[in-house]
Amino acid sequence: MNPCDQLPETQQTLLRRMFDAAIASAQPALCIPPHLPNAQRIGTGRLIVIGAGKASAAMARAVEENWSGPLTGLVVTRYGYAVPCEHIEIVEAAHPVPDAPGQVAAKRLLHLVQGLNSDDLVLCLISGGGSSLLPLPAPGLTLEHKQAVSRALLKSGATISEMNCVRRHLSAIKGGRLAAACHPARVLTLLISDVPGDDPMDIASGPTVADPTTCDDALAVIRRYGIDVPAEVMAVLQSGRGESIKPGDPRLEGTETRMIATPQMALEAAAVVASASGVTPYILGDALEGEARDVGKVLAGIALQVAGRGQPVPAPCVLLSGGETTVTVRGNGRGGRNVEWLLAAGIALHGHPRIHALAGDTDGVDGQEEIAGGYWAPDSLERAWALGLRPKDSLANNDGHGFFQALGDSVVTGPTLTNVNDFRAILIDAPTTEN
Missing domain, CATH: 3.40.50.10180 (Glycerate kinase, MOFRL-like N-terminal domain)
Structure with missing residues (x-):
């Protein structure tokens, strides 16, 4: 196939390539x-x-x-x-x-x-x-x-x-x-x-x-x-x-x-991938902490401001962050701090058509399961409702893994043989004439 005839890279694939680059940057064989x-x-x-x-x-x-x-x-x-x-x-x-x-x-x-x-x-x-x-x-x-x-x-x-x-x-x-x-x-x-x-x-x-x-x-x-x-x-x-x-x-x-x-080195490696794809990366911080669902709401609010008003930065761009959030467990679902963050952020995005996100633990294990994290798409809420899922109920039950597995949007890496904490990326597409 002629490279010029290849389909454009999807947002999900780009986000996954950024995550993989972050993991690769911390491989012991290199460091x-x-x-x-x-x-x-x-x-x-x-x-x-x-x-x-x-x-x-x-x-x-x-x-x-x-x-x-x-x-x-x-x-x-x-x-x-x-x-x-x-x-x-x-x-x-x-x-x-x-x-x-x-x-x-x-x-x-x-x-x-x-x-x-x-x-x-x-x-x-x-x-x-x-x-x-x-x-x-x-x-x-x-x-x-x-x-x-x-x-x-x-x-x-x-x-x-x-x-x-x-x-x-x-x-x-x-x-x-x-x-x-x-x-x-x-x-x-x-x-x-x-x-x-x-x-x-x-x-x-x-x-x-x-x-x-x-x-x-x-x-x-x-x-x-x-x-x-x-x-x-x-x-x-x-x-x-x-x-x-x-x-x-x-x-x-x-x-x-x-x-x-370090987490900062991993975020910088992901930023290189984004820049090479024509998306401007912005590293918000390598040490963000707090309750995962609260951090999710805050970063979703920033993403909505970027998408709607071009502030504090214009789209297309990707907002990168690392650190280690916490989860106060109140439910009995299957989850980890990355899918907890992603589900809370996704709910707050209200199905915005130009915002995608990925969150994962760079060791390949979010919580206690062999699942690194998950992927959020603009239609994630609609697909969840069509399956009979109630996203807010899943969040209340700390059931992030159950939610993203049902959608087929879990991120699975297997053992990565390294660990530089959590990786979060929110990709905001450029506005179109219809927007």
Whole structure:
């Protein structure tokens, strides 16, 4: 077929290409090599590779493919996210609620870094999801306690920073404790960020960085959201036994942290795709937070202003944003924060004929299902009503996945082997003479 005879690209296809570009920009094979230490830095010492997160297995493989010397190690990733490695052991565990294999793996990680010396280098590969994949309870707590707290936090509406504050103070490995265990070895941590603001202590709850927050801060989060936690958890926090490693601790003197992939980088990659297609991209922010349905309404309002008045920017354009919204679960539907955002935004768009949208989690999992997100079209409301669906009822029931699956508009990627948080794109077509 002559390229000139090909049909124009659809809005849905363009949005999906932007999403795919965002994911591709954060692939470990691309991000890891520039940050690997050189052989002189290792000297006569050993290189031990450890890590946790949804991208950690792919990060480990990238290390092996770009490192010629000896190494050994262990990383923990989510079920279904393992990739083959020759020298670094890959263990799979549960996310977002931790399980026993994750606890066993966390114990093994701590054991692996015992007895090192100052000539050794620990390369720590950390990405989003590590909080649940390294569930080593603080003394006096059990895995069941950690699971109960995780479930309660996920339903509470707390921000990721608030949730990780609580997790750090109930852990024997997070909040800088893993780096402290490596002392006196040097520690280089490579981070793929999945949190608003890219704060290292919030990525996998900061196992290799100092934590300035306290047990009192964790208690404040629990009280703020009325979270019901076991009595043993309250005892650990109220007694101060859960205090983490603080800034200035001498055991962290030999540590270095590098951010190798971030939500902003992913949005910029998507913007390149949009520009190449003749659509002007506008990045609204890489760290938008708030209740998903509220953020959806606000961004829909901005999109309607663009479409109707050409303000604050003219169409055709795409409004890009990242970050991590929250969902206060009140229904019993199947959903995640991205489809919650998309459904709320779509309802607020009132079927506008020139506005399309896509939202997805860059790790390929929105909520607890193997569905990344969804796609919204101008006729989504009409198609839903024709199927007997009531969009507002679906939103009230937190049933975003059920809604978009019924329309055939779920976005499914499979395991992406990376994680740079949420991706949201609202595409506004240029007005026509009929408009």
